[in-house]
Each structure stands twice: as C-alpha cells, then as structure tokens.
Amino acid sequence: MEKESKVKEIVKEKFTEYLIKNHHRRTPERYAILDIIYSDSRHFDMETLYQTMNDSNFRVSRATLYNTMQLLVKYKLVIQHQFGKNQSFYERAYNNDFHHHLICTSCGKVREDRDPTTKSLIENRKTRGFSATHYAVYIYGVCSSCQREQKKLLKEIKNQQKNK
Amino acid sequence: MEKESKVKEIVKEKFTEYLIKNHHRRTPERYAILDIIYSDSRHFDMETLYQTMNDSNFRVSRATLYNTMQLLVKYKLVIQHQFGKNQSFYERAYNNDFHHHLICTSCGKVREDRDPTTKSLIENRKTRGFSATHYAVYIYGVCSSCQREQKKLLKEIKNQQKNK
C-alpha cells in the first residue's frame, strides 16, 4: 500500500517533468487520469477507464482520455497493447514487472504470466540497426474455463448423435 | 523455388481437408486467396492483399477476403498480427520460421528477427490451465533510418539555436 502511493508520487513527478520539458500544460484532468491508471496494475480498455473516471469524482471526456493516453504512451508511463481485436488495451509501465500475456482466443480474457528468463533473454538480445525501447509477448490459446466449456459442448454433441 | 511450390501444394491440401471436415465449400476465391498469401513470406495488410488480388487475374470482394482470412486464421494457415494500429496484419503460418517483430514506432515499418532461443524457451514454458496454440513477440523501438533522421533533425535544431 505504502509502496503504491510512493509509485504514484514518482510517476506524477516524471509526468510533470515531461510536461514541462515539452511545453504541455499540467491540467487536473491529466493528473487525475494518471492517478486512476496507477491505482491498478492490470490492463484495461478505454471504455473501462472512461467509466471508472466518471464513477469517481472526476468527469473527463473521451477526447481528453485519448489525448492524454497518447502522451502517457509517448512518455513511457503507459504501455499500449492490442490483443487481437481492433481495440487498445493499456497498462501502467512504471513499477510493473514484465509478464507474458496469455490471451484466450475463445473468451478474449487476458491473463498475465511473469517470466524473468524470457525477459532477460529478449532484453540482452542486440539487434543491429534497431534501438529497442520496449517489447511484448503475446501467447494465444484457450483458458481453462473455456477448455471445460468446449469439452462439455463436445460431449453434448456426441450424446445428441447417439440418441438419433 | 521448387520448395515453395511444394509448400503451396501442402497448404492447399490442408485447407481442403479443413474445409471438407467443417462442411465449408471449396470455392475458387478461397484457393486463389491462399495461393496469393503463400506466394510471399512477409506480412501484409488487407488493403495490400486486396490490391494484389485484383491486380492479378482474380477479382475478389473485401467481404470475401475478410471472410476467408477468418477461416485461414482459425485453421492456423495464417497468423494475424496487430502492430499498434487498429489494423490487422497477416502472414503465412506454415513453413514460416518463428521470428520476433521489430516495430519502428517512428515510421511503422516492421522487420523480422529470427530467434530460435526465445522460441524454444516460450514453447517449453508450461502454464497451468492454459493450452497455448501460438505466440508472438513484438519489440518496439526506432529503426536505423529513423535514428539517422532524428539525429539530423536534432543537429538542425541546434544549429538554428546557435544562429540566433
């Protein structure tokens, strides 16, 4: 808990630094958005963020959300993902351990999976003529609950054929 | 060259097998699309595929393209990517060595980078309650030509400030 609030302070400082350096204004909206994002370490989509913001005491327009997310991504305070649908997902970048993303192609849910080995492997891999800043690993498959669902369905089909 | 045409034959057979098994029709459009895709080993977007198809002697509608791509992805003959924009990219799945994707955040170009080590590491990693089918590694950064561009720009700015 205590550590979390410290993280919030640090990213807030970093954000301030970037905003000043790039001659952008330090608006309450921007800080409110950053705060909400760093109140949770999981990934989220825009609609969820929009709802969460407006359920909290801070009403923000979608336009401002998109605008601010672009800044945060550029400043590397937020990572942007696309898990196969034409929709962006985001997660905080600072103080967030590297993890693979296990994406269920059946229900669309995304699970995280920490993997320090792959992390260091990818990080230490140098590629001539390319200056890497960040990376992502997406593993597609079927999650356990969808596997159960599919087995059940298969069984039903077999039973139906038997009863013919 | 010879090997390539053999690959085409094999995927064609696989496609036929899947289509029959799933009671889908074997239309000339579907085979023409598969053929075009396996004429190139690089990734491509829908618009490019649409143009390529129509520049060749086979005119196909966008609807059919999207429809067929869904099938090919489902049958794992094609891999679908999203490199950060709300647009899908595709590449053939069969006989295509695993590679990382180096995505330039400046110009958007995507380069491939073979890496057998990471491949086996990810493949051998078992995750409880998740049955993985395929995976992708995206590395974001700045490509060499954009790095040069940026350095040049920086120099110009410095010179301008000097001349003031």
Next chain:
DNA sequence: ATGTATGCAAACCATTTGCAATGAC
C-alpha cells in the same frame, strides 16, 4: 492576454453485417 486543452459532436476508417444473386454440392 495568449494560446493550449477540454468537451462535444461529427468524421474517419478498418471491419462486420444484411441481403439479393451466384454457384458448389
């Protein structure tokens, strides 16, 4: 005071969908 950021609504654009016509089975 100046001009950037916000909020709203309209525009955008890749993708999906509805439907009549076509053609694989």
Next chain:
DNA sequence: GTCATTGCAAATGGTTTGCATACAT
C-alpha cells in the same frame, strides 16, 4: 434444388478530428 458463399452497400464501433469554450501559463 438447396443452401453456403459471394459482392455490394450500409452499418458498426473504436478512435480521431474540428471547433467553440474554458483555463493554465
């Protein structure tokens, strides 16, 4: 002959944009 597939055009939905207003500097 039947019904899945095609092609077209319209709809969808996440994201972007234009513009008047608000407010950080």
